[in-house]
Amino acid sequence: MDILEFLNGSVTPYHTVESLKTVLEAKKDNSVRLFERGGALIAVRLPRKVCSDSRFRIALAHTDYPTLKISPNPDALAAGVRTLHPEIYGSPLFTSWLDRDLGYAGLLAYELDGKLQTKLIRGNRLFRIPQLAVHLNRGVNQDGLKVNPQTDLNALWTSVGGKERFVDALSAELPAGAKLLDFDVQLFDAQPAVYGGFDEEWIYSGRLDNLSSCHAVVEAFAAADALENDFQVAAFFNNEEVGSETREGAAGNFLKSVLENVAMSAALDSSTSLRSAQNDKSLSSLVCSELANVLSSSFALSIDMAHACHPNFVQKHESNHAPVLGGGVVLKMNSQKRYASDVFSNARFKLLCGQNNIPYQTFVMRNDMPCGSTVGPAISASLGIPTVDIGEPMLSMHSIREMTAKKDHQGMIALVSAFYL
Numbered sequence: 030m031d032i033l034e035f036l037n038g039s040v041t042p043y044h045t046v047e048s049l050k051t052v053l054e055a056k057k058d059n060s061v062r063l064f065e066r067g068g069a070l071i072a073v074r075l076p077r078k079v080c081s082d083s084r085f086r087i088a089l090a091h092t093d094y095p096t097l098k099i100s101p102n103p104d105a106l107a108a109g110v111r112t113l114h115p116e117i118y119g120s121p122l123f124t125s126w127l128d129r130d131l132g133y134a135g136l137l138a139y140e141l142d143g144k145l146q147t148k149l150i151r152g153n154r155l156f157r158i159p160q161l162a163v164h165l166n167r168g169v170n171q172d173g174l175k176v177n178p179q180t181d182l183n184a185l186w187t188s189v190g191g192k193e194r195f196v197d198a199l200s201a202e203l204p205a206g207a208k209l210l211d212f213d214v215q216l217f218d219a220q221p222a223v224y225g226g227f228d229e230e231w232i233y234s235g236r237l238d239n240l241s242s243c244h245a246v247v248e249a250f251a252a253a254d255a256l257e258n259d260f261q262v263a264a265f266f267n268n269e270e271v272g273s274e275t276r277e278g279a280a281g282n283f284l285k286s287v288l289e290n291v292a293m294s295a296a297l298d299s300s301t302s303l304r305s306a307q308n309d310k311s312l313s314s315l316v317c318s319e320l321a322n323v324l325s326s327s328f329a330l331s332i333d334m335a336h337a338c339h340p341n342f343v344q345k346h347e348s349n350h351a352p353v354l355g356g357g358v359v360l361k362m363n364s365q366k367r368y369a370s371d372v373f374s375n376a377r378f379k380l381l382c383g384q385n386n387i388p389y390q391t392f393v394m395r396n397d398m399p400c401g402s403t404v405g406p407a408i409s410a411s412l413g414i415p416t417v418d419i420g421e422p423m424l425s426m427h428s429i430r431e432m433t434a435k436k437d438h439q440g441m442i443a444l445v446s447a448f449y450l
């Protein structure tokens with residue numbers, strides 16, 4: 030699927046999972062197993078033969094992005110306009126949400142004929158959070174725009190005289206007779222993703238962190254063929270932007286339970302079809318009691334966007350570790366271990382890049398600024414998988430509209446493809 034189409038369709042983690050499944054299911058591949066859990070998805074391709082040398086090749090990304098979620102009781106009326114009170118999800122750059130065309134989308138849970146059901150929705154109306162005019166905020170250009178997330182981010186959705194409650198608008202999306210029980214609905218940038226720059230060398234879009242990585246992983250995974258002995262795994266987690274400690278997040282048990290499940294069933298398959306003494310040994314090497322050993326000699330690429338050096342703010346980067354747009358995949362390192370990269374996983378990553386002529390650049394944060402994190406440390410620490418944290422360089426991270434370079438995205442696809450080969 031084209032990157033722009035992928036970005037435009039993936040407006041919530043649930044929609045991202047649908048986009049990922051569309052790519053994966055387009056290629057009829059009987060060796061692929063899909064596991065889904067609340068806006069998260071894990072795809073596993075079984076090897077041709079499971080043996081004692083079988084390992085996991087895992088690429089990790091996340092489906093969520095910083096946003097404004099519609100609160101459970103969002104309705105308010107002010108100055109003749111009905112507004113929606115949002116709850117902040119993650120760390121959005123607040124100012125970027127002002128004066129944008131905002132769509133709404135998410136998951137509705139309802140009851141119909143005594144049964145619980147869910148429905149994915151994407152509204153076809155546009156809302157807005159208008160800025161205060163400069164005439165009413167005279168110092169704004171000198172002092173900077175300060176946004177109070179409690180009072181300044183209510184979204185204008187309709188005028189008086191129309192619907193009174195937002196849940197009525199949501200309920201209208203349901204089948205006749207259905208009763209809305211709960212919803213997980215968020216706002217998103219409705220402006221479509223485009224190519225930008227004089228040579229169209231950049232991508233401008235909302236949600237690039239981390240849908241660009243999801244796209245690179247799913248394209249590489251879908252194009253790959255089954256390996257002789259190794260399992261290929263693509264894991265897309267939800268809730269990275271709020272710390273990953275959920276059942277669909279990287280710090281939950283989702284990946285571990287999936288790997289146990291496929292290891293066990295692959296081992297059972299090999300024991301019924303091939304009963305030689307050697308294969309009995311293969312079986313024992315992959316059952317759960319041995320899984321820890323298999324994981325510690327497996328490998329994971331944790332892929333999340335990286336900060337490119339901003340041409341107007343070059344002093345914000347460590348001068349010898351300042352990745353540039355178009356300069357290649359970024360290797361992210363941090364001695365305080367906010368990233369999982371270590372000497373062993375870095376070396377493996379560099380070897381992979383070198384063998385496939387894929388350029389890379391290195392990032393470390395300035396010592397006088399705190400460093401971000403991602404899914405890599407949670408997975409590496411809990412499962413014992415050697416992991417390297419990498420990403421495409423980008424600007425405007427956590428803005429409603431971000432940018433990255435086409436060339437680096439292609440480099441990432443090439444890298445993950447080589448990893449799965």
Ligand SMILES: [Zn+2]
Pocket residue numbers: 091238239269333334403
């Ligand atoms: Zn991210």
